[in-house]
Amino acid sequence: MEPFPLDRLPHRSDWTGYLLDPTRDPPGDLEAYTDIAVYDGIYEQVLDRYREEDFDREEFVLEIRGAGREDPGVISIEEDLFLASSAELVAREREVVRDALGPVLDGGETVLALGCGWGANLGVIAEEFPGVTVIGGEIAEYGVTASQELNADDPRISVEPFDFHGEWELFDERDDIVVFTRGALTTLDGLGPVIDRLADRAREGELLGGVHLEQSGPHPEDTVLGLLRRRYADVRGFDIDLLPTLRGRPDVSVSHVAYDVVGANPLHPQTAIRWRST
Ligand SMILES: C[S@@+](CC[C@H](N)C(=O)[O-])C[C@H]1O[C@@H](n2cnc3c(N)ncnc32)[C@H](O)[C@@H]1O
Numbered sequence: 001m002e003p004f005p006l007d008r009l010p011h012r013s014d015w016t017g018y019l020l021d022p023t024r025d026p027p028g029d030l031e032a033y034t035d036i037a038v039y040d041g042i043y044e045q046v047l048d049r050y051r052e053e054d055f056d057r058e059e060f061v062l063e064i065r066g067a068g069r070e071d072p073g074v075i076s077i078e079e080d081l082f083l084a085s086s087a088e089l090v091a092r093e094r095e096v097v098r099d100a101l102g103p104v105l106d107g108g109e110t111v112l113a114l115g116c117g118w119g120a121n122l123g124v125i126a127e128e129f130p131g132v133t134v135i136g137g138e139i140a141e142y143g144v145t146a147s148q149e150l151n152a153d154d155p156r157i158s159v160e161p162f163d164f165h166g167e168w169e170l171f172d173e174r175d176d177i178v179v180f181t182r183g184a185l186t187t188l189d190g191l192g193p194v195i196d197r198l199a200d201r202a203r204e205g206e207l208l209g210g211v212h213l214e215q216s217g218p219h220p221e222d223t224v225l226g227l228l229r230r231r232y233a234d235v236r237g238f239d240i241d242l243l244p245t246l247r248g249r250p251d252v253s254v255s256h257v258a259y260d261v262v263g264a265n266p267l268h269p270q271t272a273i274r275w276r277s278t
Contacts, residue, residue: 001082004074006224009081012074015267019231031237034187036140039117043142046118050149057123057150064120065090069264076263079225089264096261097121098128100211100272101180103256107131109176109208114162115139115184119147122157125180137162137170164194171206182213183270191239199249202277209276213261216242216271225266232267246275253278 010017014027032038046064055063066086075084077092084092101111109132111125116136126134136147136159144161151157162170164184171177179198185191201207215233217240220226233240246252256274263269 001072001075001084001088004081004083006081009074009228009266012070013265013267015232015265016228019228019235019267026235030235034189034237040140040142043118043140043146047142047146047149050146060150061120061123062086062090064118065093065264074266076225076260076266076269078260079220079223081225081266089262092262093264094124094128096213096270096272097124097182100213100261100274101125101129101178104178104209104211104274105129105132109133109178110135110174111178111180112137112170112174113180113182114164114170115181115187116147116159117143117184119143119150119157119159121180121182122147122151122159123154126151126154126156132156134158135160135170135174139163164188165190168197171201177207179207179210180212181210183215185212185242186215186233186238186240188239191241192245195242195245195249199246199252199277202275203251207277209274210246212242212273213270214242214273215268216240216273218244229267229269236268238268243271243273246273251278252276 018024018026050060072083072085074081075089111132111134113122113134114137116122116138119136122134122136134157138144138147144159147159160170188194198210202209215238219229246254252275254275258272260269261272
């Protein structure tokens with residue numbers, strides 16, 4: 001990976017150009033990525049592609065992660081920008097998942113990967129942690145089907161429909177649950193009540209805690225990148241308050257925070273967060 005100068009970000013990121021030049025039109029639908037129908041449409045295409053060829057799981061993750069991005073494209077790591085190939089991005093994302101979950105998994109736990117999309121992460125978790133059971137939950141129907149088909153040969157992975165705002169049957173009759181999310185809570189309308197439900201369950205012993213790779217702030221107020229990230233989340237309707245929301249609960253202890261572990265979109269980087277009940 002080679003370093004990439006912030007000054008040149010508008011060459012590679014239409015959203016940066018739009019945020020800095022108010023005369024431009026937005027490069028896409030502002031709130032598309034908080035709309036479940038948009039995700040379902042994407043997952044339908046992912047599923048069609050998966051069914052077209054006899055893909056190996058890892059190969060397929062690389063193909064889909066690379067789709068629609070420049071190769072190499074700009075990513076962020078710890079507030080620095082780099083030009084990274086899709087393979088380098090996927091390798092970094094695997095490392096980030098492993099490092100986030102590693103300290104809370106001994107083997108024998110159940111990882112509930114909620115809002116799992118088309119299931120890109122489920123295989124990574126199962127491969128990195130051979131003792132754990134992995135259950136994906138997702139609201140988008142094509143996401144559930146794609147996740148199931150992609151992981152059909154792995155007996156430790158199952159996937160079921162799940163709505164953060166609905167009933168949580170996925171939690172029933174399971175022990176040693178760790179909730180994992182990546183980029184899902186930031187898309188929700190109503191993050192606070194979801195965190196309340198998770199924290200209540202943790203307090204009652206139904207959950208060991210949470211591990212998140214979410215685009216949470218607070219972003220720096222005194223750097224160009226930080227200000228761009230604030231504006232980006234704002235115009236696109238993302239909720240970046242996971243960390244302050246967790247910290248606002250007296251019965252939650254946030255044990256780990258690492259800002260910008262990776263930003264496949266450098267304006268929307270993931271913060272790694274671990275928490276448990278106090
Ligand atoms: C940015 S995608 C992330 C997908 C996946 N976690 C990943 O890292 O590839 C956000 C996901 O959250 C899901 N989602 C949004 N609202 C949801 C809800 N109320 N219940 C469950 N999933 C939801 C979306 O359908 C989408 O799959």
